[in-house]
Amino acid sequence: MPFNYPKLKHPQNCSKCAACMNACPLHAITKIDPFEVDTSKCAKRKECFTCAMACKTGALVIELGNS
Ligand code: SF4
Ligand code: SF4
Numbered sequence: 848m849p850f851n852y853p854k855l856k857h858p859q860n861c862s863k864c865a866a867c868m869n870a871c872p873l874h875a876i877t878k879i880d881p882f883e884v885d886t887s888k889c890a891k892r893k894e895c896f897t898c899a900m901a902c903k904t905g906a907l908v909i910e911l912g913n914s
Contacts, residue, residue, distance in 0.1 A: 851893070851910065851911055853908070857908075861879070870898050871897060873891060
């Protein structure tokens with residue numbers, strides 16, 4: 848089932864601030880350098896943009912993908 852999950856689309860903009868990781872209510876972002884998402888956790892929260900909104904540099908985007 849496809850769902851929206853975060854991708855580090857612009858890694859050159861990432862300041863490694865960990866705001867995305869700290870913002871995720873499910874602790875689905877497990878690493879920021881390199882960036883890793885536990886998609887099975889993230890999938891439990893559909894239409895969530897919390898991490899992307901926490902990212903002030905625009906490095907992180909929510910993309911449609913597969914679980
Ligand atoms: S989209 Fe929501 S659940 Fe998924 S990693 Fe971001 S904050 Fe966590
Ligand atoms: S919030 Fe944005 S800049 Fe900060 S670690 Fe996450 S992706 Fe990188």
